[in-house]
Amino acid sequence: MSLEEFETWAVLIGITGLIGYMLFIIYRLAVDSKAGRFGLFVLLLALGLGFVGLIAKAILVEWLEK
Numbered sequence: 001m002s003l004e005e006f007e008t009w010a011v012l013i014g015i016t017g018l019i020g021y022m023l024f025i026i027y028r029l030a031v032d033s034k035a036g037r038f039g040l041f042v043l044l045l046a047l048g049l050g051f052v053g054l055i056a057k058a059i060l061v062e063w064l065e066k
Helices: 003-032 036-065
Strands: none
Touching: 003 036
């Protein structure tokens, strides 16, 4: 495995882990504040929209490069 392949996989795994951790934090925030289902939905929509954009950007860049 070359250094470039290792870096690509490390960044992919690292960002995936951070996004998963952010989802866990949003969930705990909703549970601790007793937000209910609608509150959890609003929190996930508002705070989760940022990394949805990050994922969409990565997909678009790969699609446009091909």
